[in-house]
Amino acid sequence: MMDAIQSEISRDRRAFIKKVLGGTIAGSLLLVIPAGAMDVPEQIPGMREQEGPFIKGKKFVFIVDITRCIGCGSCCVADKNEYQVPDGNYRTWVERYVIDDHDNVYVDSPNGGLDGYQKPRTDIPHPVRDTFFVPKLCNMCEKPSCVQVCPVGATYQTKDGFVLIDQKRCVACSYCVQACPYSVRFINPKTKTADKCTWCYHRVRKGLLPACVNVCPVQARKFGDVNDRNSEVYKILHQPHVVSVLKPGMGNKPSLHYVGLRREVV
Amino acid sequence: MHGLAETATGAIGYAFPNDLHVHWSLMIVLYPYITGIVAGAFIVSSLYHVFHVKALKPIARFSLVFALAFLACATLPLLNHLGHPERAFNMMLTPSPTSAMAGFGYIYSAYAIVLILEILFIYRPTLVVLKDQATGFMRTVYNVLSIGSDNLSSRSLHLDHKIISFLAGLGIPMACVLHGYVGFIFGGVKANPMWATPLMPVIFLLSACVSGIAGIIVAYMFIMKIKGRPVDLECIRTCIKYLWGFFILDFTFEMLELFSHAYMATHHWHALHELYWGPLYISFWVLQVGIFSVIPFFILTFMNLFRIGDGLVKFLAPVVSLMILFQVLLMRWNVVIGGQLMSKSERGSVIFQPQWLEKEGILPAIIIMVLPLVILYILSKVFPFWQEDDPYVSGSAASGE
Numbered sequence: 001m002m003d004a005i006q007s008e009i010s011r012d013r014r015a016f017i018k019k020v021l022g023g024t025i026a027g028s029l030l031l032v033i034p035a036g037a038m039d040v041p042e043q044i045p046g047m048r049e050q051e052g053p054f055i056k057g058k059k060f061v062f063i064v065d066i067t068r069c070i071g072c073g074s075c076c077v078a079d080k081n082e083y084q085v086p087d088g089n090y091r092t093w094v095e096r097y098v099i100d101d102h103d104n105v106y107v108d109s110p111n112g113g114l115d116g117y118q119k120p121r122t123d124i125p126h127p128v129r130d131t132f133f134v135p136k137l138c139n140m141c142e143k144p145s146c147v148q149v150c151p152v153g154a155t156y157q158t159k160d161g162f163v164l165i166d167q168k169r170c171v172a173c174s175y176c177v178q179a180c181p182y183s184v185r186f187i188n189p190k191t192k193t194a195d196k197c198t199w200c201y202h203r204v205r206k207g208l209l210p211a212c213v214n215v216c217p218v219q220a221r222k223f224g225d226v227n228d229r230n231s232e233v234y235k236i237l238h239q240p241h242v243v244s245v246l247k248p249g250m251g252n253k254p255s256l257h258y259v260g261l262r263r264e265v266v
Numbered sequence: 267m268h269g270l271a272e273t274a275t276g277a278i279g280y281a282f283p284n285d286l287h288v289h290w291s292l293m294i295v296l297y298p299y300i301t302g303i304v305a306g307a308f309i310v311s312s313l314y315h316v317f318h319v320k321a322l323k324p325i326a327r328f329s330l331v332f333a334l335a336f337l338a339c340a341t342l343p344l345l346n347h348l349g350h351p352e353r354a355f356n357m358m359l360t361p362s363p364t365s366a367m368a369g370f371g372y373i374y375s376a377y378a379i380v381l382i383l384e385i386l387f388i389y390r391p392t393l394v395v396l397k398d399q400a401t402g403f404m405r406t407v408y409n410v411l412s413i414g415s416d417n418l419s420s421r422s423l424h425l426d427h428k429i430i431s432f433l434a435g436l437g438i439p440m441a442c443v444l445h446g447y448v449g450f451i452f453g454g455v456k457a458n459p460m461w462a463t464p465l466m467p468v469i470f471l472l473s474a475c476v477s478g479i480a481g482i483i484v485a486y487m488f489i490m491k492i493k494g495r496p497v498d499l500e501c502i503r504t505c506i507k508y509l510w511g512f513f514i515l516d517f518t519f520e521m522l523e524l525f526s527h528a529y530m531a532t533h534h535w536h537a538l539h540e541l542y543w544g545p546l547y548i549s550f551w552v553l554q555v556g557i558f559s560v561i562p563f564f565i566l567t568f569m570n571l572f573r574i575g576d577g578l579v580k581f582l583a584p585v586v587s588l589m590i591l592f593q594v595l596l597m598r599w600n601v602v603i604g605g606q607l608m609s610k611s612e613r614g615s616v617i618f619q620p621q622w623l624e625k626e627g628i629l630p631a632i633i634i635m636v637l638p639l640v641i642l643y644i645l646s647k648v649f650p651f652w653q654e655d656d657p658y659v660s661g662s663a664a665s666g667e
């Protein structure tokens with residue numbers, strides 16, 4: 001089974017996927033187990049019957065529910081472990097917003113929220129009117145400016161709508177870092193290539209939810225196939241919720257949606 | 267000190283966590299600076315070869331070789347910047363057609379070919395004469411450079427002349443494309459409100475002309491000084507006239523760009539405003555605008571509107587040119603680094619100071635800026651820059667041509 005998949009993808013030039021299925025991405029022990037022998041329950045219905053390197057007939061979206069996030073930082077910890085993210089770089093982070101009764105907005109994200117927000121801010125002169133947390137990650141734009149600018153095609157959009165980076169092609173010119181309106185990209189000092197959140201493509205491909213979604217204790221992060229009418233994400237996006245995307249004026253058409261997005265959030 | 271992205275030394279307000287790295291550092295400041303000098307020096311030579319500005323004859327050939335020396339180093343800062351320079355050639359082998367950056371290799375190479383061909387044709391008669399005088403290794407060099415031809419008949423020289431005019435004519439749009447394109451690499455980044463303006467290519471192009479002319483003035487006067495030869499003042503006065511003209515355009519557009527942003531006052535302006543009056547205050551307002559634009563502008567105006575004496579020209583010309591060279595460097599700094607200081611959070615900016623010994627630090631930058639001068643020196647051993655040193659010119663002058 002594994003061999004069959006591997007020979008199929010070897011025709012594909014995308015080294016990343018090869019790596020994923022070969023199980024060389026850190027932390028994903030599951031990947032070395034042959035697909036049939038997996039005893040972890042499928043979290044995304046219908047994924048394990050999928051053949052070929054790309055996922056067919058599905059359209060994935062990510063939803064962050066700002067009204068639920070408690071700023072515990074579990075997602076950031078899970079992400080850092082899953083990808084061995086070097087210190088000072090962030091594939092995902094959580095921002096804290098504090099609004100005082102003079103309508104001043106204070107935002108911070110010390111260490112990307114990795115340590116959680118355990119202490120309140122003490123430097124705010126007026127009484128606090130409101131406070132909330134906003135997790136950030138790659139928006140998996142439908143019109144990704146990072147893909148547009150990459151001179152060697154190392155950043156690419158897969159047929160199934162993911163935006164990924166081919167570590168074997170990236171020359172680390174940083175043009176994509178400049179072009180991403182959301183600052184989710186960085187140059188990984190270990191690999192000397194561009195890096196960013198992948199929505200855990202390697203896990204999704206095996207029917208598992210992204211690591212951060214998996215660990216969120218309050219289900220503030222949701223992931224699923226919007227073509228599946230039974231999925232939670234379908235219901236959220238098709239029922240009257242306050243849903244929005246970041247920087248819509250950029251024209252990037254994010255597939256990352258926010259429930260309860262506040263106007264203060266950039 | 268991992269050398270791929272320099273880490274900011276501090277932040278004001280809230281910057282996105284990944285924005286604490288300045289990814290395009292000093293090297294990317296030098297890249298448009300060097301290509302700008304190349305394009306500008308070429309324009310100087312074209313003023314003579316295409317637009318027949320006779321007064322520029324003494325420096326017309328020199329400008330081309332000067333351009334070549336800088337062109338030879340234009341890719342160095344880029345290669346030093348890349349995390350995987352060994353893959354750089356893939357930009358030409360497997361370019362992504364949608365990328366504004368992917369065209370650089372092609373545009374650069376095409377321009378280099380035109381420039382080298384123009385130099386070889388202009389120098390061909392000289393190289394033929396030098397070949398006859400040379401022995402050993404240099405003879406081989408001249409043989410290769412004169413394209414194996416030693417036909418100096420008037421018919422063949424006439425053909426040369428036609429080819430030179432064609433190449434010089436072709437070179438003008440190419441020099442414009444080369445540098446306008448570099449401006450577009452920045453101007454096309456919609457995520458950065460400071461860069462994303464259609465004026466960016468125009469500003470880059472005009473500042474390129476300015477830096478090229480200023481560079482030629484400084485280099486020419488400096489070389490004449492150490493050679494103990496008189497400078498051609500008519501030539502310098504003409505250069506200063508063009509410098510003035512281009513600088514007026516350049517400075518006007520730079521200010522217009524800022525003024526338009528301020529006047530339209532979109533929400534981006536609020537972030538830009540913080541930047542210009544915050545981290546960029548000294549390098550933009552005080553240095554780039556106040557000292558190195560306004561003062562040279564008045565000096566140039568004074569030099570062009572009043573008939574000033576030769577001694578004063580000899581003193582002011584290099585001073586004002588050096589100031590302008592510095593102005594353009596500051597402009598590159600303020601655009602490239604300045605643009606990155608503003609976080610995409612629109613709520614904060616970072617503070618950045620280049621370090622001396624980093625991979626993309628000040629010392630490597632100095633080395634890269636000195637290299638073209640070393641190459642220029644080596645080229646001077648092959649191509650006589652000045653008519654006085656040229657055996658072909660002096661020979662034909664002696665024979666009364």
Ligand code: SF4
Binds near residue numbers: 137139140144147184
């Ligand atoms: S969020 Fe940035 S990195 Fe992610 S797809 Fe969009 S432009 Fe690319």
Ligand code: SF4
Binds near residue numbers: 171174
């Ligand atoms: S850093 Fe890598 S992925 Fe990003 S634009 Fe450059 S080559 Fe492409």
